[in-house]
Amino acid sequence: MGNRAEEDYNFVFKVVLIGESGVGKTNLLSRFTRNEFSHDSRTTIGVEFSTRTVMLGTAAIKAQIWDTAGLERYRAITSAYYRGAVGALLVFDLTKHQTYAVVERWLKELYDHAEATIVVMLVGNKSDLSQSREVPTEEARMFAENNGLLFLETSALDSTNVELAFETVLKEIFAKVSKQRQNNARTNAVTLGSGPAGQELGPGEKRACCISL
Amino acid sequence: MASDGARKQFWKRGSSKVPGSIQHVYGAQHPPFDPLVHGTLLTATPKVPTTPVKATRASTFQEFESSTSDAWDAGEDDDELLAMAAESLNTAVVMETAHRVLRNHSQRQGRPRPPGAPEPSAEPSADPSAAPGGDLRLVKSVSESHASCPEGIVSDAAPLQRSQSLPHAATVALGGAPEPSALSTSALSEREASRLDKFKHLLAGPNTDLEELRKLSWSGIPKPVRAITWKLLSGYLPANVDRRPATLQRKQKEYFAFIDHYYDSRNDEVHQDTYRQIHIDIPRMSPEALILQPKVTEIFERILFIWAIRHPASGYVQGINDLVTPFFVVFICEYIDDEDADSADISRVPEDVLRNVEADTYWCMSRLLDGIQDNYTFAQPGIQMKVKMLEELVSRIDEQVHRHLGQHEVRYLQFTFRWMNNLLTRELPLRCTVRLWDTYQSEPEGFANFHLYVCAAFLVRWRKEILEERDFQELLLFLQNLPTAHWGDEDASLLLAEAYASSSPSRTPPITTRSEASALQWASRAGQCPCCWLQAPAGEERPCWSRSPRRGTGHGQAW
Numbered sequence A: 001m002g003n004r005a006e007e008d009y010n011f012v013f014k015v016v017l018i019g020e021s022g023v024g025k026t027n028l029l030s031r032f033t034r035n036e037f038s039h040d041s042r043t044t045i046g047v048e049f050s051t052r053t054v055m056l057g058t059a060a061i062k063a064q065i066w067d068t069a070g071l072e073r074y075r076a077i078t079s080a081y082y083r084g085a086v087g088a089l090l091v092f093d094l095t096k097h098q099t100y101a102v103v104e105r106w107l108k109e110l111y112d113h114a115e116a117t118i119v120v121m122l123v124g125n126k127s128d129l130s131q132s133r134e135v136p137t138e139e140a141r142m143f144a145e146n147n148g149l150l151f152l153e154t155s156a157l158d159s160t161n162v163e164l165a166f167e168t169v170l171k172e173i174f175a176k177v178s179k180q181r182q183n184n185a186r187t188n189a190v191t192l193g194s195g196p197a198g199q200e201l202g203p204g205e206k207r208a209c210c211i212s213l
Numbered sequence B: 001m002a003s004d005g006a007r008k009q010f011w012k013r014g015s016s017k018v019p020g021s022i023q024h025v026y027g028a029q030h031p032p033f034d035p036l037v038h039g040t041l042l043t044a045t046p047k048v049p050t051t052p053v054k055a056t057r058a059s060t061f062q063e064f065e066s067s068t069s070d071a072w073d074a075g076e077d078d079d080e081l082l083a084m085a086a087e088s089l090n091t092a093v094v095m096e097t098a099h100r101v102l103r104n105h106s107q108r109q110g111r112p113r114p115p116g117a118p119e120p121s122a123e124p125s126a127d128p129s130a131a132p133g134g135d136l137r138l139v140k141s142v143s144e145s146h147a148s149c150p151e152g153i154v155s156d157a158a159p160l161q162r163s164q165s166l167p168h169a170a171t172v173a174l175g176g177a178p179e180p181s182a183l184s185t186s187a188l189s190e191r192e193a194s195r196l197d198k199f200k201h202l203l204a205g206p207n208t209d210l211e212e213l214r215k216l217s218w219s220g221i222p223k224p225v226r227a228i229t230w231k232l233l234s235g236y237l238p239a240n241v242d243r244r245p246a247t248l249q250r251k252q253k254e255y256f257a258f259i260d261h262y263y264d265s266r267n268d269e270v271h272q273d274t275y276r277q278i279h280i281d282i283p284r285m286s287p288e289a290l291i292l293q294p295k296v297t298e299i300f301e302r303i304l305f306i307w308a309i310r311h312p313a314s315g316y317v318q319g320i321n322d323l324v325t326p327f328f329v330v331f332i333c334e335y336i337d338d339e340d341a342d343s344a345d346i347s348r349v350p351e352d353v354l355r356n357v358e359a360d361t362y363w364c365m366s367r368l369l370d371g372i373q374d375n376y377t378f379a380q381p382g383i384q385m386k387v388k389m390l391e392e393l394v395s396r397i398d399e400q401v402h403r404h405l406g407q408h409e410v411r412y413l414q415f416t417f418r419w420m421n422n423l424l425t426r427e428l429p430l431r432c433t434v435r436l437w438d439t440y441q442s443e444p445e446g447f448a449n450f451h452l453y454v455c456a457a458f459l460v461r462w463r464k465e466i467l468e469e470r471d472f473q474e475l476l477l478f479l480q481n482l483p484t485a486h487w488g489d490e491d492a493s494l495l496l497a498e499a500y501a502s503s504s505p506s507r508t509p510p511i512t513t514r515s516e517a518s519a520l521q522w523a524s525r526a527g528q529c530p531c532c533w534l535q536a537p538a539g540e541e542r543p544c545w546s547r548s549p550r551r552g553t554g555h556g557q558a559w
Helices: A025-034 A072-082 A097-101 A103-113 A127-132 A137-146 A162-183 B004-012 B061-086 B091-109 B136-147 B163-169 B186-204 B210-218 B223-233 B241-267 B269-284 B294-310 B321-332 B351-370 B381-397 B399-407 B412-421 B430-440 B446-460 B463-468 B472-480 B489-503 B519-525
Strands: A011-018 A047-056 A059-068 A087-093 A119-125 A150-153
Touching (some): A011 A025, A011 A162, A025 A059, A025 A087, A047 A072, A047 A162, A047 B412, A059 A072, A059 A162, A072 A103, A087 A162, B186 B210, B294 B321, B321 B351, B399 B463, B430 B489
Parallel strands (some): A119 A150
C-alpha cells in the first residue's frame, strides 16, 4: 500500500493549503503529488492529506501537505491543523475577485494559529483562464510584497508553475532550517524562531512534524 | 424527544402559529426560523398540486385550512414518534440477524468469530425478517449481478484510489434485498419473495405497523418497496393508508410554496453566499452522470437552498448535499427502469413526477437532519462529540488498533471527521449507503447513534492493514482513501451486523444499551462528560462541550 521508495527522507516539512472554497486547492495538490487534475474533484471535507518527497540538493524533503476545506463552518476544525506548519500556500482564484478580497482575513487566521515565522506564498490559481481574469497580477504581487509573502500565479489545469510554487516554498523553508541549524549547531533541537515547548526534533529527523516553529 | 409530550399539547391547542414542519432541533443555537413571523407564509391553492402555487392574499378559509391543517398531521406524527421512542427494536430478532450474518461470514472467511456464537445452522431461516444471510454466497452473486459494474470489482491490493473517485466507475445498483425475478435459486427466491410479500402486506394497511416495518427493514428493504418504506420510517408518511395521498399532496404543495416564496431571494445579499456555495458544490458531487443533468442540478440547488434558509442555525454546510442523493435516487428509482441510477436519464421522467420526488426528498432529508443538526451548527459540536465517542468505543472494541493509531500519532479527527460530516457517503459506494440507511431508519436514532457503531466496525474492518502500517503518513493516506469501490450489499450487511454486535449489551456492557436511547443521554445520566468521560461535579448535568463549543478538545478545564 504506500510508496516505499519514498521512505527515505531527511526532513518532513508540514505545509498547509488554505483559501476560499473552490479556488483549486485540491487540484493544486493532486497536480503536485500525483500529476493529476480533475474538473469535478469533490469538495474537501475538513482536512485531507497528501505527501510528496522532493530532493533539494542532497537533502530529501518530505512535504506533508494538509489540504484544508475553504468552507467557513469548518474553520474551527481546520485551524487546528495550522499548528506546527512551517509553510503555507494561500490560494485565491484570479478569475474571482471575491476570493482575493478575503486574502487578508485568511492571513490573519493563519498567523493567529501558526507561528509568525511560517513561510507563506500567495498563489493566484487558474491562470489558464486569463480571459476572465478579475485580479491583476501586479495588484496581487504588490500585496504579497507589502506583507512579506512569496507570490506566483499557477494553473493546476495546465500545470503552469505548480511544481515551482511548492518547490519555492520548500526551498525557503529549507534555507531557514539550514540557517537555524548552523546557528544552533551545538543544540539538538531544530526550530525556526521560538517554538512551543514540547516539540523537539525526533531521533534521526524522521518523525512527522519534526521541524517545529 | 423528551419534549414530545409538551409539543403535542401545543399542537393540539390549534394555535394559528403553526410553523409547518419545522421542529425544534436538538443542538441548534437559535430557535427555528418561522416563516409566519419573518414574512407571509403563502397559502396555496388547493387545486392541482403539480402547478406552482401563487400567493393569494386575504384570510380565506382555504388559507386558514392550509396553514393549520398540518397541525393534525404533526399531532399524528407525534403519536408515531412517541410510539417509536417507546418501543425498541425487537432485540432478539436483530441479534439473531446479526449473529447469522457474522456466522456466515466467518464461515466463509474461515476465521473464528464471534466468540460464543452458536454453530452455523444449515436450514434456511424460517423468519423472513432475518438477514439474507442463510447463504451469503448466493446473496453475493445476486448483489453482484445487480451491481453490474465490471470496473467496480477492484482488488484490495490495488493501488489506493482517492475516495473522491470512488463511486464513479461503480454503477449504483440499488438492489437491496433482491427482487424475486432476479434470483437464481428457488430457495432464496422463495425467501425473498416471502420477504417482499411481508413488506407488501404491512404496507397495504389499513394501518402500517411501524414497529413491524422497522423489524423487517433492519436487514434490508427490497427495492420495489424501498421508497415507500423510507417515507414511512422517516415519519414523512402517515401509517394510515387512507391518509397518505392527502399528506403527500399537502407536503408537496407546502414545499413548492417555500420555493415560490424564498427561491427568488437566492441572489439577495443575505443569501448570496449560501447560494453561491451550493451552486459550486453540486457539480462536485457524485454520481456525476446523474447530478450533472441540468434538471437534477436545479432540483438539488432548490432543495439545499430552501433547507439552508429555513435552518439558519446551521445553514448550508458541505456534506449536507451528500445527504440529498440517497433519497433522490431511491425515490426516482420508483419511476425509472434503469438498473443503475447513476446514468438514469431524468429528462424522460414526467415533470409532475419529478416535482413530487423533489418535495419528498426535501422533507425526508429535513427529517434526517433534524436528528443530527448539531453536526452542522457553529464549531460542529455534534461531530466533535461523536468523534470523541467513537474513539472511546474503538478503544473498547479493539484496543490494539486504538493503541496502534495512537502510537503513530494518528488522531481520530483527522480521518473520521468526514465519516461523521458526510455519514460515510464519501467512504462507501452509493449502493452501500442506501443499504446502510435501510437500517439507520429502522433504528431509534440510527443517523446519530447507531452510525457511531457502524463507524467503529468500519475502522476495525481494516485492522489488518492498519496494524501492518507503521508510518503516520501512510496510515493517514490509507485511512483517507479506503478501498471500498467494489463493496456491495454483503459488505454493508456485514458492517451493520458487526456494528450491532458491538452495540449490544452482551458484548460491551460498559458502553450502553441501545434501548436506552442515545449514548449521549446515557453519558449524561451517568454524570459523565460524553466527550472526555470525566465525571461531572455534583449537580452539573451539562456536558462540557455545550458550555464551550469552540473547544471540543479542551474539555477537562471546562468542568
